[in-house]
Amino acid sequence: xxxxxxxxxxxxxxxxxxxxxxxxxxxxxxxxxxxxxxxxxxxxxxxxxxxxxxxxxxxxxxxxxxxxxxxxxxxxxxxxxxxxxxxxxxxxxxxxxxxxxxxxxxxxxxxxxxxxxxxxxxxxxxxxxxxxxxxxxxxxxxxxxxxxxxxxxxxxxxxxxxxxxxxxxxxxxxxxxxxxxxxxxxxxxxxxxxxxxxxxxxxxxxxxxxxxxxxxxxxxxxxxxxxxxxxxxxxxxxxxxxxxxxxxxxxxxxxxxxxxxxxxxxxxxxxxxxxxxxxxxxxxxxxxxxxxxxxxxxxxxxxxxxxxxxxxxxxxxxxxxxxxxxxxxxxxxxxxxxxxxxxxxxxxxxxxxxxxxxxxxxxxxxxxxxxxxxxxxxxxxxxxxxxxxxxxxxxxxxxxxxxxxxxxxxxxxxxxxxxxxxxxxxxxxxxxxxxxxxxxxxxxxxxxxxxxxxxxxxxxxxxxxxxxxxxxxxxxxxxxxxxxxxxxxxxxxxxxxxxxxxxxxxxxxxxxxxxxxxxxxxxxxxxxxxxxxxxxxxxxxxxx
Amino acid sequence: xxxxxxxxxxxxxxxxxxxxxxxxxxxxxxxxxxxxxxxxxxxxxxxxxxxxxxxxxxxxxxxxxxxxxxxxxxxxxxxxxxxxxxxxxxxxxxxxxxxxxxxxxxxxxxxxxxxxxxxxxxxxxxxxxxxxxxxxxxxxxxxxxxxxxxxxxxxxxxxxxxxxxxxxxxxxxxxxxxxxxxxxxxxxxxxxxxxxxxxxxxxxxxxxxxxxxxxxxxxxxxxxxxxxxxxxxxxxx
Numbered sequence: 076x077x078x079x080x081x082x083x084x085x086x087x088x089x090x091x092x093x094x095x096x097x098x099x100x101x102x103x104x105x106x107x108x109x110x111x112x113x114x115x116x117x118x119x120x121x122x123x124x125x126x127x128x129x130x131x132x133x134x135x136x137x138x139x140x141x142x143x144x145x146x147x148x149x150x151x152x153x154x155x156x157x158x159x160x161x162x163x164x165x166x167x168x169x170x171x172x173x174x175x176x177x178x179x180x181x182x183x184x185x186x187x188x189x190x191x192x193x194x195x196x197x198x199x200x201x202x203x204x205x206x207x208x209x210x211x212x213x214x215x216x217x218x219x220x221x222x223x224x225x226x227x228x229x230x231x232x233x234x235x236x237x238x239x240x241x242x243x244x245x246x247x248x249x250x251x252x253x254x255x256x257x258x259x260x261x262x263x264x265x266x267x268x269x270x271x272x273x274x275x276x277x278x279x280x281x282x283x284x285x286x287x288x289x290x291x292x293x294x295x296x297x298x299x300x301x302x303x304x305x306x307x308x309x310x311x312x313x314x315x316x317x318x319x320x321x322x323x324x325x326x327x328x329x330x331x332x333x334x335x336x337x338x339x340x341x342x343x344x345x346x347x348x349x350x351x352x353x354x355x356x357x358x359x360x361x362x363x364x365x366x367x368x369x370x371x372x373x374x375x376x377x378x379x380x381x382x383x384x385x386x387x388x389x390x391x392x393x394x395x396x397x398x399x400x401x402x403x404x405x406x407x408x409x410x411x412x413x414x415x416x417x418x419x420x421x422x423x424x425x426x427x428x429x430x431x432x433x434x435x436x437x438x439x440x441x442x443x444x445x446x447x448x449x450x451x452x453x454x455x456x457x458x459x460x461x462x463x464x465x466x467x468x469x470x471x472x473x474x475x476x477x478x479x480x481x482x483x484x485x486x487x488x489x490x491x492x493x494x495x496x497x498x499x500x501x502x503x504x505x506x507x508x509x510x511x512x513x514x515x516x517x518x519x520x521x522x523x524x525x526x527x528x529x530x531x532x533x534x535x536x537x538x539x540x541x542x543x544x545x546x547x548x549x550x551x552x553x554x555x556x557x558x559x560x561x562x563x564x565x566x567x568x569x570x571x572x573x574x575x576x577x578x579x580x581x582x583x584x585x586x587x588x589x590x591x592x593x594x595x596x597x598x599x600x601x602x603x604x605x606x607x608x609x610x611x612x613x614x615x616x617x618x619x
Numbered sequence: 620x621x622x623x624x625x626x627x628x629x630x631x632x633x634x635x636x637x638x639x640x641x642x643x644x645x646x647x648x649x650x651x652x653x654x655x656x657x658x659x660x661x662x663x664x665x666x667x668x669x670x671x672x673x674x675x676x677x678x679x680x681x682x683x684x685x686x687x688x689x690x691x692x693x694x695x696x697x698x699x700x701x702x703x704x705x706x707x708x709x710x711x712x713x714x715x716x717x718x719x720x721x722x723x724x725x726x727x728x729x730x731x732x733x734x735x736x737x738x739x740x741x742x743x744x745x746x747x748x749x750x751x752x753x754x755x756x757x758x759x760x761x762x763x764x765x766x767x768x769x770x771x772x773x774x775x776x777x778x779x780x781x782x783x784x785x786x787x788x789x790x791x792x793x794x795x796x797x798x799x800x801x802x803x804x805x806x807x808x809x810x811x812x813x814x815x816x817x818x819x820x821x822x823x824x825x826x827x828x829x830x831x832x833x834x835x836x837x838x839x840x841x842x843x844x845x846x847x848x849x850x851x852x853x854x855x856x
Contacts, residue, residue, distance in 0.1 A: 262680040350684055369684040398692060400685045419685050452665065452696050456689045509693075510668060515686055 159563040159617050160551060163602070164242050166227065166611040201609035205593055208604070209273040209281065212597040215243055215604055216283060217611055218268025222252035224285055224338075226296060227611075241602065241615050247296050249338040252287040264289050270355050272364070282341070284364060288351040291366050293342035293377065301329040347373050347383045354404045360411040367404035367416060370397075374428075386434045387416060387426065402517075403463045413438075415465070415472055421458030423474060425485065441472075441483050443490045453505045453514065461517035466526040467598075473529055475520040478502060480531050480541065495541045495548065498533050500571040500582045513587050524599045532591025535580065536607050537567055553591060553605045553612040563617065662701050669694040 200221025207216050215227040228246035255264040266287055274282040280297035305327040310316055350368035357364045365374050365386070372387035387404075391397055404416035412428045424437035445454060457477040464473050471492075472483045478499055481491035497518075501508060508514040513534075520531040532538045533550070541548045550567040570579035593606040601616030672690045676682045 260681070351681075397684075397688060400688050402685060419688055452693055452700075455692050455696070459685070459689060506665070512672075515689070 160603075160614045161561050161563055161617045162559070163613040163615050164560070165555065166243065166245075166613065167609065203593060203606035203609060203611060204267050205269065205271050206595040206604050206606050206611070207271045207273060207283075208595050208597055209283075210275050210598060212599060212602065214246065214273070214281060215595070215611075215613075216271045216273065217606065218251065218271050218285055219609070220265075220267045222250060222254070222266030222268060222287065224249055224251045224268060224271065224283075224294070226281075241613075243613055247336040247338055249294070251285045251292060251294065251340075252290065255289075257289075269352060272355050272357050274357055275361060277361075284355050284357065286352050286355050286366065289345070289348055291344040291352070291355055291375070292340050293344075294338050295341045296336060296338045299335045299337060300331060300333075302332045303327045304330050342377065342380050344375055344380050344383070347375075353402060354416075356404060356406045356414065358406045358411050359409055363411075365404060365406065365414065367401050369400040372401065372404055372414075372416060372434075384432070386428060386432070388433065388435060402460050405463055405465055408465050408467060408469045410469070415463055417460035417463040417474060419459040420455060421460055421476060423460065423463060423472065423483065439485070439488050441488050441491075443481070449502075451505065453509060456509070456514055457505065462519040464520060464522060466522050467524065468526055471526070473520055473522060475518050475531055477514060477516075477518075480520050480529060482529070482543070493543065495529070495539075497531055497539055498537075498569070500569055504582070508587075511587065513590075516590055516592065518590075518592050519594060521594055521596045523596045523601070530594055530596060530603065532594055532605070534587050534590050535585040536589045536591060537569075538591045538594060538605055551614075553607045553610070553614075554589075555610070564614065662697055666694065666697045666701065669697060 198221070200219060200223075202220045203217050204220055205216075205218040208214070209216070213229050215229075217225050217227075219225070224247075225245060226247040227243035230242040230244060251268060252266040254266045256262070257264055264287065268285050268287060270284075270286050272284045274284070274293075276282075280295050283294050283296070285292055285294060304311075305325050307321060307324055307327075308316055308318070344366070348366065348368045348371070350370050352366050352368045354367040355364060356367075363374055363376050365372055366383075367373075367387075370388065370390040371385055373383040374386050375383045387401070389399065389401060398420075400419045402417050402419055404414060407413035407415075413425060414428075415423055415425050417423045421442065423441040425439035425441070426434035427438045428434060430436070430438065445458075460474045460476050462475040465471070466473065470485060472485065474481050474483065474491075475497075478501060479497060480495045482493040482495075483491045505514060518532050520529060522529055527544055528540055528542050530538060530540045536552050536554045537550050538553060539548060539550050550569070551564045552567050565578075568576075568579045569585070570576065570581050575581050589607065591605055591607055595604045597603065603614050605612045605614065669690055673687070673694065676687045676690060
């Protein structure tokens, strides 16, 4: 202890500053932010109203899914040009508020059928923030701003209702993350789910990783359809029996019960990220995964929660020199030693973990030289990569920046092999989009199962598909007004100038608050999931 | 600050093309400008907008680092393009901005906690104090200078040297009730007076402290012991 006094005295001036600064910081925070912005949002209707509302029980998923004919067997080979897309179903995740009042209803399957929310009942917590199919496509998981995960399961094909195949119903709902308070920094940690990634299935249970800004959790989702009955020491209600009253012994038996799906947190990987986690990726060895924040990437073993390896660190010694952050990262689908990460400057780095423990030096560096004719103050912002995805084959990577999607060949670093314009008509509007912060929106991009078609979102609830082989592209819209169930989606067109045709929409009429940031493509079939605010649209390719 | 519909209203075709050209004034001023608005005032309004965004970002408890970095880099580009223009006054529109900016940042919660956080991070070789336990990594960059400045300082640099503007009277009153007697007792007489609280004391700290890693380690061990008691257990423990 003596020694600590001596040392402390030496550093006292510094410590004094730190202690005073912390007190001052807490006071300032209370002065400027007396109310937390996160919990100020009110639902617009009482939960009871919604339960008793007109859309209960019998309607199920509503009229959208009434079959009009059996869809032909689907295959990946049909590109987006030949087939047409039909709406399979629109799913509204049950709102947070109404879920609380339905505590006694364990069977979550009933929830989606028994109350159907109108758009006006939705709260901000219901905004979907991530969508992901599992490896077979049987399950579809969504995460929302309120920290909740909702898993949908594909309707099983049955003899009676073969037409209903392709629809998804609620399978399980659970609260993955709660809002937290970081006492050291006096900051709130949002519960919004940034990413969900499935693990490949190895037994009867399903496993997924979900993450918010700071903490990754491994969830186990399993079914229970039997329960033991006939205990000796407990009665039917679970109360302990007086041993003196037991005269005979019996063997408990398993009896069938109503299907119950339960989700339990199996691992919590916390306290490893100083900055906000933007990506998680499961390694092909199925033993490790990585989590990436703005400046660092950590490697985890699924079994070990109290430590992780830091494999990338781009934090400068002097934070003043910070000019670039990590925006996304992903493992190679087959090579468990390789991964890529993208940056806010539009670069991608491929790293090999065999080269060194700390992968600050890349094996490959992908960057396209700037086009001088398009240079502007906003060049860097629009070049910032918001998503990076390996193709299923592992030969290509796809990146999304503000205006384009690019496909890169891993063997060619100096430029992409393909560039697709998502909404080039916005190039002349960048100043306005900077003003309203839309220029910072992070769009995701996805491959189809055969890597022949790529898809990404845009504004006005539009999403775009590009067929890499035929070079055709299509713009579709995910909205209630324009989608009748099983009707074929009509391609949309944005008119950039000159005369506007009847079906076209002018750039100035686009609704920038309706953005499609998150989409997912079934791993083997032409079924896509598109998240629009709190709505999840599922479309499938109808081949005639 | 979302646009619900497009900014512009419907108009005839000629005016439409005119406005589109007008909206392109922010293209690099070194290119021949066909736009109506002179690049100088256009750049400066973009500059002001960026400064505003920067402040808004820094006001957040924990700023979105990507947003911050992109805004700062854009601000640097704009400033770089504004500086050499002969028609502009020596320090374009920013004269009003830095004082406001400085006082805002000086009183900013984020600056204090950011400087504290980065200071702690630089000091601690013991990961227990920081948010990131990484005991297996041997390759942390050695000998990082103490007193690394937070991102807010980098932004301040753009606007001019940090003047350490004094806090408002109103804010002064906020701190009156902080009991400093514990920190001012004789036992803990400060070794040197060269230090002022606030984000701009990076160089001062460097001189005052002799980096003795073993001593620092020991001291922080003691601190961690007390901190661990105060912090609530995380979910994974």
